[in-house]
Amino acid sequence: MNTPHEVLHPKSWKAARGYANGMAAKGSLIFCGGMVGWNAQQEFETDDFAEQAAQALKNIAAVLAEAGAHPRHIVRLTWFVTSKSEYLASLKELGRHYRDIIGQHYPAMSLVQVVALVEDRAKVEIEATAVLPE
Secondary structure (H helix, E strand, O other): OOOOEEEEOOOOOOOOOOOEOEEEEOOEEEEEEEEEOEOOOOOEOOOOHHHHHHHHHHHHHHHHHHOOOOHHHEEEEEEEEOOHHHHHHOHHHHHHHHHHHOOOOOOEEEEEEOOOOOOOOOOEEEEEEEEEOO
């Protein structure tokens, strides 16, 4: 399978782990608004950080599917978390969920700790940008 994008990584830089420093792609842009860890009925089923993140990633995959895209088409993810320490404590489980839902695909990513999210029970909100190849 040809990748729909090119990973941008200067040769003299240390290898990025779990993300890309940059991505280049051509095609139709798909923008996913911030997805939180609730189900299709906008109900939270858990207060566990990793489980909420997994649901948010599933929600992103569902929105991408509406455009005929897949997680491999994601070129950027922006994570907003209410607790950096909770994120770091969940990395192993989070990594497992990420690979199950997104696969071995690591786009450009940013993570920002915020004071709160609009949904009171939300611990994580993730935005995605994808490019569906021409």
